[in-house]
Amino acid sequence: MLNLPYGISDFYKIRSEGYDYVDRTHYIPAVEAFGKHLVFLRPRRFGKSLWLSTLENYYDLAKAAEFERLFGDLAVGQNPTPRRNSYFVLRWDFSLVSPQGEVAEIGQALHAHINARIQAFAQTYQQWLKHPITILPENAIASFESLLAAVHVSPHRLYLLIDEYDNFANEVLMSRVREGSEHYKALLYGEGLLKTVFKAVKGGSSGLGIDRVFTTGVAPIVLSDLSSGYNISESITLLPRFSQLCGFTQAEVSALWTQVADGCDLPAEARVEPLELMRTYYNGYCFNMEVSEPIYNPTLTLYFLKAFQEGRAAPRELLDSNLAMDRGKITYIAGLPNSDPVLASALDDERPPVIEALARSFGVADVIDQPKDERFMVSLLYYFGVLTLDGITEMGELRFRVPNLVIRSLYAEQLRRHVLPPDEQRTASDAARALFHQGELQPLCEFIETTYFRALDNRDYRWANELTVKLAFLTLLFNDRFYIVDSEPAIERSYADLTLLVRPDMRHYALQDALLEFKYLPLSDLGLSGEAAKTTPRADLAALPLVQTRLAEARHKAEGYRATLQCAYHNRLRLHTYVIVALGFERLVWVKL
Incomplete structure (x- = not known):
């Protein structure tokens, strides 16, 4: 049995207590050679803290006697760099600094955290330090300067590790509270405490004891606002050689x-x-x-x-509850003006989000005060880990996509909540259950006609056509507890609009599979008013020549997809196939094959 280090970001604990470790130490020489003030951004829970802990244990001069035990069988242990176990190491973790309360309280929490780390530093390295370190409870900057003075007169230099440097900014961003914005500005603008901290780091790097700094975070927001306070760092975030520094292959x-x-x-x-x-x-x-x-x-x-x-x-539950809070990041984007097209394009494999370049520099003023364009929203979704790079278009633009189904489920959930109030979400779940359990589509179609389409009347969804209909079904049917739900799954180099295939581990239940193919007809093409579409019997609408043409087109595609799926799954699917034509956003006509 593997001793899996789930939730453990302490390299020393992993190596000392026999946990299985996926070796990342071969990156240490490359990081060491690249530069002395490095910034590395990745989404939450992606292994950044474990990487910092790895650096801490590798460079810590107090752990020199344990090098062979900790690193001997790892890549860097076979070929260590000359700098191993040669530094004093100081580590700050700004995720431990509470952003709650008034500015003075937040400032005191920051002072307390830095002072606590300096106190631990003094105890760890007391045998190597000939100069005492003075801790000033109300002034962590002075405490830090005292530490640097002690390091400066020693033969060793300092390696500073800063984890979650932008945690406070992200808290402000998610809350979108004006008061939080003012607190942030007080800490970071002018001679704000956080800016002063980074100015002290910059100053200490000018021959006063600091040799190296490695900083991790999620987004480049704080770095932009630090401006001249800390303008000596280099980002390795997007460099190909470090693309797998965190994460598993x-x-x-x-x-x-x-x-x-x-x-x-x-x-x-x-x-x-x-x-x-x-x-x-x-x-x-x-x-x-x-x-x-x-x-x-x-x-x-x-x-x-x-x-x-x-x-x-x-x-x-395939989404670990410890990562479920990532839905808040999608919620933030969903609350911005003109965000609907961005969120919809994230779920549209045919027309995914495309921007000229990532926004690599934006401060909290941009986040709080400025109008949000597509580049801003797509860039934030990328940094938060709910979009990822998918290549470069023939016009040189960056193309993005949702990385996987666990993140797609967060989008579907957000869109559902964005359109429907809680009581109607329960009704929608009952309608979806009819398809899951009996393969019956009518309850869901009737719900979309009477409730979902009505909800769109007051929202900015009219920019879409067939995509809007597809998203309606996708958001209402997404259920990753029992299904692999995919919009536009590739089937022999062509695409089906929506498939719901029972998860392999859930196939022992009597759940039904489904394949849905959509077409869209504007009411103007049919010569119908909205009122006429609502009052005309469904059978009469289905008999209209243009509707018959669209049904036939959808049927032809769906029959091919169905045959391919049945062959691929060796007829193990309990597959129900429907073709659906939306008549504007008023009525649905469907046929079961």
């Missing part, structure tokens, strides 16, 4: 899965589907322009493997 996940499967004594035929389930739900992140091999979210991967190892089955 397919080979690494396959190797971990093989060990889990061996420990569970799984037969060969039972090993393929769980690995494919992980690929579908957790893989797909790309962090460089060339779009190299996509990588897995490491936290979600370990969550799945640990659950499978414990219960010999995939977890029923």
